[in-house]
Amino acid sequence: MTRTAAYSAAQDRVSLAAAEPLIALGALDGRYRTAVAPLVDHLSEAALNRNRIHVEVEWFIHLCEQRVLPGLPQLTAEQVEALRSIVTGFGPEEIAELGAIEAETVHDVKAVEYFIARRLDGLGLGELKPLVHFACTSEDINNLSYAVGIRDAVEQVWLPAARQALAGLSELAQQAAEVPMLSRTHGQPATPSTLGKEIAVFVHRLSRQLRRIEQQEYLGKINGATGTYAAHLAAAPDADWPGIAQSFVEKLGLTFNPLTTQIESHDFQAELYADVARFNRILHGLCVDVWSYISIGFFRQIPVAGATGSSTMPHKVNPIRFENAEANLEISNALLDALGATLVESRWQRDLTDSSGQRNIGTALGHSVLALSNVTKGLKQLAVAEDVIAADLDANWEVLGEAIQTVMRAEAIAGVDGMENPYERLKELTRGRRVDAEKLKEFVSGLGLSKDAEARLSQLTPADYTGLAAQLAKQFAG
Incomplete structure (x- = not known):
């Protein structure tokens, strides 16, 4: 799917990471901030608001391009660029301004509408303030904003982290491809394999899951309060609103969902989270196996200069990278499973359970990204102990x-x-x-x-x- 200049412009923007407080209740925004900071630009509250502004601005531009209403002007290239600069220039000062507006409106999406409208006079477009948020319910903006943020987080942060971990694992499998090793089935000595082959099993399994995630569709809709285009038709009965909606959603780089209630049904999110959770579970199995191989001496851990393995036992080098990864994969999956289960349900045409749930997407993916970072670092600190492996094999x-x-x-x-x-x-x-x-x-x-x-x-x-x-x-x- 091709992505337009609108999408490209959204990538050239102020980083939001610096605007977030460094002291936070959660570990991801505190102790582990460095490992997960790239997600802030896609799945933080500030990123969600920037994406809302992005969607609102592009809808404004799209309606002018489609000339769906009498009196709509043909925007100049300079006006389009100026409108998009509202998105690309969204930084700490704008975050604070939007927060102040929301404190008054007590409504996040309405605050975005007012935030954009404030800027139209300065662009010579003040008479078009009614076009901001035209025929939209909040969920028209929210579903597209979340889809853009989730897509970008997965494609620009999670997938690169997963590929990096997989590359390290692949390198280890190739290095140890011919190292004979006693297998253990049910914990008992069994037909020998090679260490590389056993690692390659995980490479193969994880690669399959990555291919599924790489092919994920990110769905979106913009069809009104109950998915009927009622307000749209009331204002412009001769317009092809489903066609206009589809071309707009696809312009954002998303897949059009043609039939919904007030909300986009979130099925694509449940599919994605199930695939990421499955990847996590396979990776968790790898961590357990590597930890176990370390415990019987098949791997030696390369000490990090200045690092301490134990506060009392100087000889120890603890496999903390893999232990940390295990814990974070479990937390990630608990959240991903909960999101996948709750987001596919909505009472009648709309309830707000998804609104609260989706605010945890960044946390769910963040714990997975943190685990991937630890696996990548942990693999670099492993050395194959061929002498130990050979002695174990010769004893059986x-x-x-x-x-x-x-x-x-x-x-x-x-x-x-x-x-x-x-x-x-x-x-x-x-x-x-x-x-x-x-x-x-x-x-x-x-x-x-x-x-x-x-x-x-x-x-x-x-x-x-x-x-x-x-x-x-x-x-x-x-």
């Missing part, structure tokens, strides 16, 4: 029991005598006990296998028994 020769009994099955099918009950015979040899290389090779030599099969098994080690793991890791690591 019994995992070759699977290979031996499977070869015995193949030999039986080929007509080799003495291959009866392969599973049971290997179970008796290996279950509940450690079997070293010598004992396993002795067992193989006494089976009566064909020469080729015996040669293959006698040369097999746990480190070699990784199948296509390295190939799969390289194929899917990125």
Whole structure:
């Protein structure tokens, strides 16, 4: 979908981050401010108001371009630029002014209307003050403003953070693609893999979720108090209002929703939050696995100069990046799940539960962005401990029991005598006990296998028994 000059102009604007207080009740606006500050420009209250001004200004311009009412002038390029400068120049002083207006109106969207109207005289457009917020209910402005903010937050902040974390994970998977590793299923020693292949599984899963999120539609509507265009038709009965509405919504870079109540139904938001939450859950699983690998020494953490791992134990380097990420992913998902559940419901044609709920979108995505930042940093502090991984693998020769009994099955099918009950015979040899290389090779030599099969098994080690793991890791690591 192409985006017009209106959308491009909205990107060239004053940053809102500096206008926010640095001391706040929430951790995202306090301790973790640096990691999530880019979201302020899209999902803060100030950003919402700037987006409302953006939508109102563009609707004003669009109505003039469409000449839907008698007497509407054709705006000059200079007037259009001046109108859009109301949006791009929205900074700390304007935030304060708008706040003062809202304190008087006790209505956020009405305050935006008055804020814009104040500026029209200076632009030589004072006679067009009635065109501001023309035929609109508050939700016509709000739904589009939220859609623009959510889209920009996802595309300009969340997705880049996710891609950065995924790039680090892909690099680790490629680096460790050929590092043989003892697997553990149900926490027990199992058929070896490579460390890179196990990391590549997460790369593959997370990449799928990113593709879904990248293809997300962001819906919008501008059809009046109950979605009927009633006021529009009352004022201009001959105008093609659905067509005008669609072209306007698409001009904002959104997808038109042609049928709604007073509110845009928020289904796209529920879809998006479900996908982000699923990405979060997969990432949470990665954090748990990496934390566990650190705990058994498969990864060494590279100490950060000057950092302290424990207040009392000097030797410790705690895996705090992954622990922090786990907690923030859980908080993010609690909010995303709640938003996805509540936003798709509205009593009859309108209630205000969505108004309160949507003000937490920034918090929900903020905890996810914070988690992604920690994962990215945590991955950079990992070193693969190949010696520890190799020692662990060499201590578990019994995992070759699977290979031996499977070869015995193949030999039986080929007509080799003495291959009866392969599973049971290997179970008796290996279950509940450690079997070293010598004992396993002795067992193989006494089976009566064909020469080729015996040669293959006698040369097999746990480190070699990784199948296509390295190939799969390289194929899917990125």
